[in-house]
Amino acid sequence: MATPLSAEETLAALQAEGLTVHEHAGWATHNRDAATGKSFGPVIGVLIHHTAGHNDKELCFKGRSDLPGPLCHSWLGKTDGLWMIGHGRTNHAGAVDLDVLNALREEKSPLPLDNQADADGNDCLYGLEIENTGKSDDPYPDAQYRQAVLWAAALCRAHGWSEKSVAGHKEVQPGKIDPSFDMDDFRAEVKKQLDLTVGKTAPTKPTPTKPTPTKPTPTKPTTGKASKPRVDLSRLVKAAKTDPGAKQGHVSYMAGTNLTEAALVKLGYLAKTYAGDGSFGTTTIAAYAKWQRHLGYTGTEADGTPGKISLGKLGDTTGLFTVVA
């Protein structure tokens, strides 16, 4: 079983890989384990993010009003270097695709398409947030990218994993776009690094078998990849009626909203930047209204609140989901 590295082991592994590591005060005991009643681990891989902003080290430590910190295990500044932010369960991955988790655990490649958000990614993945807006006018300095490679390689090496245990957030959760660089290129760099021999101080934990991630919703059908994820119409309608009036980023029905947004992105009605936060906000309402008008609806029938027919057609057209009423 892949038991998470202790704080000391994490530091030793990162330093042995050649990284200079800065420690945020309190990082080694900063986690979500007690608050959620869920402990971190067993672990199966590492996840790469971009922060979608700048100067966000403290944000990643403290969290947002709707998402308590820590928001990652490590934060990698554009020029500020690598910082330890949390140790244990952290709020970086959210709800992710179980098929992709299984592929990571088994180190299969390529990874399957992330078309569901049916498993807890915060339980089993280490998370790195890289300071970058994710926009094309914000390049990753070579030194920053290199440190991200070393971070991933260090954790893989410590656990005896290959580069196939590395994923981007965009590969595990529908609608996510981070990180903005190519993950196959990134994994190729991690592999190159893992092929090198580094200092003997890196702890190696034997990992004969990785654990199977558990599905938090046992009532779901388990017929495998052939069955499409389902969106519950009544829950989605409730989200569309609740989220826009609630505070920014309010989440009522994360999995269904993310699938709906992923479908709207696929058809060009919603910009990727707005998808994947699980909130059926005003931008999603506007995008959904465009889809309804495309289907010929007008007036209150095109107000952006999903209906059975429009949602069914959205799922069918994109092939992303079926609807349950």
Ligand SMILES: [Zn+2]
């Ligand atoms: Zn992310």
